[in-house]
Amino acid sequence: MTEPLSFELSRPAVDPPRLPEADVVGPAPADVLPRDALRAKAPGLPRLSEPEIMRHYSRLASLNYSISENFYPLGSCTMKYNPVANEAAAALPGFADLHPYQDESTIQGALELMWRLEQALCAVVGVDRATLQPAAGAHGEWTALRMIRAYQHSRGETRTEVLVPDSAHGTNPASAALSGFQVVEVKSGGDGRISLADLESKLSPRTSALMLTNPNTLGLFEREILDIAELVHSTGAMLYYDGANLNAFMGICRPGDMGFDAVHMNLHKTFTTPHGGGGPGAGPVGVKAELVPFLPAPTVERKNGELTLDYKRPQSIGRVRSFYGNFGMLVRAYTYILAMGGDGLSQASQDAVLSANYLRKLLENDLEMPHDGPCMHEFVASAHNLNHDGVRALDIAKALLDRDFYAPTVYFPLVVPEAIMVEPTETESKATLDAFAQAVKEIVAQARTDPQSLHDEPKKLPVGRLDEVAAARRINAYLQGQSEDPVLRWKAPED
Amino acid sequence: MTEPLSFELSRPAVDPPRLPEADVVGPAPADVLPRDALRAKAPGLPRLSEPEIMRHYSRLASLNYSISENFYPLGSCTMKYNPVANEAAAALPGFADLHPYQDESTIQGALELMWRLEQALCAVVGVDRATLQPAAGAHGEWTALRMIRAYQHSRGETRTEVLVPDSAHGTNPASAALSGFQVVEVKSGGDGRISLADLESKLSPRTSALMLTNPNTLGLFEREILDIAELVHSTGAMLYYDGANLNAFMGICRPGDMGFDAVHMNLHKTFTTPHGGGGPGAGPVGVKAELVPFLPAPTVERKNGELTLDYKRPQSIGRVRSFYGNFGMLVRAYTYILAMGGDGLSQASQDAVLSANYLRKLLENDLEMPHDGPCMHEFVASAHNLNHDGVRALDIAKALLDRDFYAPTVYFPLVVPEAIMVEPTETESKATLDAFAQAVKEIVAQARTDPQSLHDEPKKLPVGRLDEVAAARRINAYLQGQSEDPVLRWKAPED
């Protein structure tokens, strides 16, 4: 069952909702505003009754897979259980109804929460201070690079290059470019880890920073991280940690101790704030002492008991977002940390690693494992071994959907052909992992016996594989003015 | 996809949830309680982690049809949209966290709400006072009969019979019997309405009351209601209104004006409190002046501005439920009434009647319509015309499930063979009614061309038709001690 668009369900004469009346004597807009300041054509919003609207969105919801109902082994995304208590906490009127421009004296509780969260995050990653402003991981990467750049400027250095491993997530090079850096790619070695030789050859006085995630996107811990740090620092460059993989080692080790100078964290991965179908998240950035002066303003400071927002930060890179970040997400993450505690977070990472290795073991004879284990919290397999049957990673992904599982991340990282990146997280039971492995085994068997049939999956979902190529062609036609169908939005037939 | 039972997912050593510790010095139960007062064997509750529990219930939820996603034309049940605002209102801490034994001075807002709701309900049905204590319609029926009996006792009368039409809902005779009355059935005439002749013949000095719903369960308005009332009252008996069908005429007419002495209302039908998969509901009973002294205690009274609970009611039938009824449901119903207002409620009933007649019209050539229209808020069709194809009302019902519609009520009322009782309510759009009619037409066509295939439906649901007969046999075997499988509960294999 698919669902029509709200615009298609709309009917011209449906009553608008009951709303308050003005109940004051005052002019209407048309009385006082110049004609040409007024809107000419009413916006084409749908007109529906509340019961129709609620059913519409209820049906849309039922078309989604989600952690609430499905195993979601999406590598690099840490799709773990989102505690319902977090949602209750964020909904408290004492948080949800606060105006950002209230006097500080009236939001001491909120500032205290931000203060404690910053402390906790610093303790987990081993840094001195953190900013909670960035709205997501990529935003945090860029914020960190801005700080590194400002720091180097302050020391009269102009470093123009940022090194990024070939296995890095796309946001890394993009964030570097956005901050005005040249991106220099560092190669991975045969063992899936960064090649020290290549790194050394790319390092230079121009190098501002090396962006690294550890374990890397192959789920492998960079064994030589201390040598890497030494190398990088010896050239006066800084080391940046992409925290997307932090779930691998909370309580086991810390980026700060590894030598990282700046670290972003994805609260919507490691700290269970929900992904929301694509956000909102939160990407706080923690930094070592030398970068603290450059943190975005305001920071939260404790001055004799009172908490205040400190805007007077002469060396700050300024603001990276309005107000104080995604506060509602900070509440959720803090609630989670309180409930888990240091003991819980440590066990969570250990379970995440154990589950990944267990699942990897179950699948090692069915899919190619390009690198030796043990892995950390995720692993990357390859469907390369099935190519001669004409079966690709994408086919495995779609076949899994028909078996009530969401698909792993596929074709990332780019360094592995036909990559299938699996991250089970600590909140999936052994029974679920066993069932998933069983499903993969069946699909691989099917690939051997009847590869063609895999190309027709998924069959059980509201729609089959969608023709993105045809869609792209139609979009191009529109963008080139050869068609009036925008494809990227609904348009009323009569328009 | 079906879902295992929580007991089947359970694993022996899963950690119990973190809970507060006592943090006091005090004895443990075993220290002070006699051995034989202690539990010998721990209860076999499942042991699961929160993520597993939440996924379990999320998956169970996805196995349900509900108004939120499906048209639910269940005759006599008034499955209308449940406003989300009602839920928000009932969840307000100022209501949800009140202890029933708080001092009256601390619950004035709650008492005010009950007072206003009583007033509003009285205005809708045309009576003098009402009790909010009954938990559901059947409970209200029984409460009303207790009052009628007490009233008649107080006048030295002993009336032992209650008249109930053959088309009445099963709770009517059951409630009468529970209150110690003999049940005397009154026949419906050919026009589907109560036969005055038969009524007259059954009325006697023994008659305590006639239980009637109007429109009756066939969706037909009892045209001769005034004569019926006259007849009943002339024998000194009372007239009871089963309010399940109140949605037919709010603002159009009132049971009180028709001559009914007592009226129950199903807040979970007419006033949009959710059905909850089978409750909780609320079944307030409104009464005319002469029955007021017999209302259950306590009632809410206004004494110089202050609201109080009045327990000193010498003639009261006593208590029918602990505390003050399903307060949370009263909050929802009051919220609904505020939002709708008199104008909204009147329009609601008119739309309900219009929709029923419209749908009836769409189907009149496909199903048998045993009685002439117009109908009120619902109508009863019959699949009798398909019997020669070996197709029964049940088959139509199951086939509708495969088309994403819940089924109408079938085989009720008993006076219509192969009854299909359809109540669309005012909150279903014309488009939905058209789609439903289309589905029925297709099914009827299928019944003509391929009746056998209908017996195999539903095919698209998590389970096909379940063998209730075999289940009943297994239950009997258990109850007769011939088997140790209770069927009515899960039992651990090893037990």
Next chain:
Amino acid sequence: MPYLVHSPEDRSAMLEAVGVREMNDLLVDIPQSLRLESLRLPDGLSEFETMAQVAALAKRNYVYPDRLTFRGGGIYRRFIPAAVAAVTSKPEFYTAYTPYQAEASQGTLQAIYEFQTLIAELTALDVANASLYDGATAVAEAAMMAYVHTGRDEVIVSGYVHPEYVQVLRAFSEGRGIKVRKGGEPSRKTAAVIFQQPDFLGLLVDARGLTNAAHDAGALAIACVDPISVAILAPPGEYGADIAVGEGQQLGLPPSLGGPHVGFIACRRELVRKLPGRLVGAAHDAAGRRGFVLALAAREQHIRRERATSNICTNHSLCALAAAVYLTYMGPYGLRQVAEVSFQRAHALAERLSSLPGWEPVFPERQFLSEFPIRVPKSSSVLKKLSRKGILGGLDVHRWFRELKDVLTFTCTEVNDPQAMDELLAVLRS
């Protein structure tokens, strides 16, 4: 208007299709003399104004913090996991009807089946039903079962059973012509002996003895139990009671001024056919898949009509679902910890309160779990004093029991932290 879907165009199109000119043509069966102009109710409000008015009413109630609530009497403040509301607020559950169409209602049916099993496990009896309205009507329904089963028309209420439950029992019994006796020895006329464990005052009764006495007289033993207490205390099944009933509010439901909550009832195999209300059982489809269905419907009003075991139709499914989620969250050890923490705190509190001048335990020889009676100098002034400090003190039971003048029952659960007790005592000492 809110919650209405038809546009004026829709309405006229539908009227036309039906073949009438106006709405009134569809209301011809209603005598003119009955027709109303309109309802004597104000016009509707916007959602914003509606919620503002309702919220204003809520604000006019005083909410005692859970940790400072020491009053029980059948309704208790306990920790409610967020998981409970997260499940019961799913529209697929709360906007479904009684699961008449099994194939499209497996979610509700399986949840009820799990609830039935959980209650059977808690009470250590064979079978439990899908739910009843509340603890009071559950007691009454159990008495009706005994009346029908034994053919005897007297029930004995033994000891301090919740007074409101007894009132409801009387109302039910009156209809059926059953005599309700307070105390006394069961005889050949006795259908059932009904007791509450722990009783209304929180004190333990000799459930085993009462059960045996009932059985010796050929009567049934009906135990009304606190569902948390049986994590510690012997459950009805262990001492041979025939029917167990109780109030399920403590299993994940907020007090909500007394409702909606959930009554539960469980019984021995021999009595199952007499059970009131819905029962869900396991069944299979043609493909052998297990599913769940409404079972033994022949007991019920929609089939048996005036000969039904009860008139109950709509029951309290959603509250039963809440209880199922709560019990599944707790598991056997969590539930036991909740009961033990309450026990230890209550005993600590009892000791501290007894040390206050003029405060003395009532029935000191009897044991209790998490609620206990204590005699105080002047109950009304004690409670006022506490209330002024935002503390909901013990329940004054004198209003129901003449002999218990100035007796308050205090209760403690896992929400009453030791600091809360300190605050309580500080106020009392002041």
Next chain:
Amino acid sequence: MPYLVHSPEDRSAMLEAVGVREMNDLLVDIPQSLRLESLRLPDGLSEFETMAQVAALAKRNYVYPDRLTFRGGGIYRRFIPAAVAAVTSKPEFYTAYTPYQAEASQGTLQAIYEFQTLIAELTALDVANASLYDGATAVAEAAMMAYVHTGRDEVIVSGYVHPEYVQVLRAFSEGRGIKVRKGGEPSRKTAAVIFQQPDFLGLLVDARGLTNAAHDAGALAIACVDPISVAILAPPGEYGADIAVGEGQQLGLPPSLGGPHVGFIACRRELVRKLPGRLVGAAHDAAGRRGFVLALAAREQHIRRERATSNICTNHSLCALAAAVYLTYMGPYGLRQVAEVSFQRAHALAERLSSLPGWEPVFPERQFLSEFPIRVPKSSSVLKKLSRKGILGGLDVHRWFRELKDVLTFTCTEVNDPQAMDELLAVLRS
């Protein structure tokens, strides 16, 4: 431990299956020198204690009632239909990830597609994206688009644009080496003219004039608009602006101390390839069924990497969903009524405030909608006085604009009923 699923048995079974003796065997790649004993964090708490601590923090904040909140500055109290949270709290929406697997994500994809259409309709532009973080970053992203599109490296910020938006714009621009000029005439060096309508003070700007001036210089016109205001005011598309951006908080999201909310961006057809972030488009399957997919991904970081139009990955989908529900609930007439009620009340309030001794309008010659600046005798004491009575008075804009000493901007929406205004004035007069 909370939220962990493995039992000790599970763990040992899994270790055995992997073929190692203990957990440490899986952590061999981590240098010993880096291994921690434990985290310097307290142990975890029960949910009950966790929520008690969090609630205690919430209680330490003062919540001004919505009706007594007259402060805006980019975040506004408005009526939020219960329908919004009822939809966004559905786990199927909030626990899903970015819809990479289209067939299993149609709910999210279609909702985003509807959001894109709604924003395009509101702004009267061709195409809108799936969402951005907030209004501030939306302004910055728009400037980046102009920079890339025109190849020019200067943007002009015209008039009173939200100061925090400008700060964020500066931070973004610095990285790219873009000069941000306050005011002045656009020239051949100008990539874009950025203005806010209504501006930060609530006053209307000559959007048409600014747009034409920009175009005359070959620059783009970027309009930052209030999404409610366009129900009354000419939308960017009607006066020819090239890019429209804004903050969507007013579309069904609570203030929440400033986030999470949602930034929106829409543009003319010619600029679509430069859009940052996600775009959803319609596509069809082999059976001809329509579905929705992520489109034009070649603009994005995961494909284009350092040459992407932006680095944004996770955006604000769930907030976009809230906005979609809000706009669908309102429809064109509901939205207009919200805007008009706010307009009329704000004008009534402005008049009443101007009548106060020493209070005078700033820029009296300029029009406003629902927010306006007014000069008061002494802003700090005015605000203190109001706050003491639980009223959140206007925003003191002097902290950003030296020239606006003692100027407060007051705002009015449908939640500020006339009685609330009376209370406001009563306090001010007292």
